[in-house]
Amino acid sequence: MAEKIAFITGGNRGIGFQTALELSQQGIHAVIGSRDLAQGEQAVARLRAAGANADVIQFDITKPADYQVAYDYFNSRYGRLDILVNNAGIAAGGFPPVGPDHTTGEVPLDVLHRVFETNFFAQVALTQALLPLIRKSPAGRIVNLSSILGSLTLHATPGSPIYNAKSFAYDASKTALNAFTIHLAHELRDTKIKVNSAHPGWVKTDMGGDQAPMEVSDGAKTSVALATLPDDGPTGGYFHMGKPLPW
Numbered sequence: 001m002a003e004k005i006a007f008i009t010g011g012n013r014g015i016g017f018q019t020a021l022e023l024s025q026q027g028i029h030a031v032i033g034s035r036d037l038a039q040g041e042q043a044v045a046r047l048r049a050a051g052a053n054a055d056v057i058q059f060d061i062t063k064p065a066d067y068q069v070a071y072d073y074f075n076s077r078y079g080r081l082d083i084l085v086n087n088a089g090i091a092a093g094g095f096p097p098v099g100p101d102h103t104t105g106e107v108p109l110d111v112l113h114r115v116f117e118t119n120f121f122a123q124v125a126l127t128q129a130l131l132p133l134i135r136k137s138p139a140g141r142i143v144n145l146s147s148i149l150g151s152l153t154l155h156a157t158p159g160s161p162i163y164n165a166k167s168f169a170y171d172a173s174k175t176a177l178n179a180f181t182i183h184l185a186h187e188l189r190d191t192k193i194k195v196n197s198a199h200p201g202w203v204k205t206d207m208g209g210d211q212a213p214m215e216v217s218d219g220a221k222t223s224v225a226l227a228t229l230p231d232d233g234p235t236g237g238y239f240h241m242g243k244p245l246p247w
């Protein structure tokens with residue numbers, strides 16, 4: 001069988017880089033998207049030094065022109081895309097969440113728009129742009145990097161692990177992304193494509209910060225598992241380390 005081709009957005013660092021590394025260790029050709037080409041090339045050099053079959057394209061998920069660049073790249077080389085990991089994302093401000101950008105009553109609307117633009121609208125638009133190529137894969141997989149912070153059920157449940165960890169813009173953007181997962185999976189239910197949301201865990205990255213309990217080496221496990229699901233695997237789910245999360 002031809003080698004699988006994966007596109008990992010925001011693959012130059014953090015969980016995206018680790019995802020590219022682990023997918024390539026399974027014989028998958030990992031193409032990372034990086035806003036800064038030089039940083040992306042450095043990341044690819046590190047991946048190749050670890051034995052990976054990896055490449056980079058310059059890619060900013062908030063630039064619609066870049067969707068066509070990505071489409072043309074995969075279409076001209078492979079005529080299909082097997083795995084899309086919608087990993088690129090931003091927080092409303094630093095973690096732990098402190099300050100007005102994290103509040104509900106005071107978050108400036110421009111912050112809300114910016115976070116939704118990257119974490120929701122751009123993810124939908126890129127997926128729509130690449131869907132024709134994913135439909136050509138014998139086993140398409142779409143992984144949306146959500147967060148446990150997108151769970152309405154856990155936010156509404158006193159005593160849950162995230163009950164007091166509220167950052168409205170980020171949380172709501174991931175809830176919206178979860179809605180995209182459910183709706184797209186339903187629309188694709190009669191195809192070979194599986195669409196799932198991943199919560200990687202609280203991971204020590206630039207976004208997760210130093211207090212996070214999980215190392216980056218464990219932070220890609222959920223993304224990788226969902227990107228490589230077998231044909232009888234789930235679709236339209238929300239998972240952390242193989243276990244379902246409440247929506």
Ligand SMILES: NC(=O)c1ccc[n+]([C@@H]2O[C@H](COP(=O)([O-])OP(=O)(O)OC[C@H]3O[C@@H](n4cnc5c(N)ncnc54)[C@H](OP(=O)(O)O)[C@@H]3O)[C@@H](O)[C@H]2O)c1
Binds near residue numbers: 199
């Ligand atoms: N870390 C955690 O604890 C945690 C927990 C739950 C969910 N997540 C989710 O997991 C994903 C990865 O998080 P992370 O911790 O690895 O974050 P990170 O270390 O901050 O890395 C974020 C990545 O996204 C890229 N990115 C941001 N905006 C972009 C844009 N407009 N276009 C293209 N790329 C863009 C960044 O590129 P630049 O280098 O150019 O900025 C970087 O490669 C995110 O979706 C995040 O919400 C993380």
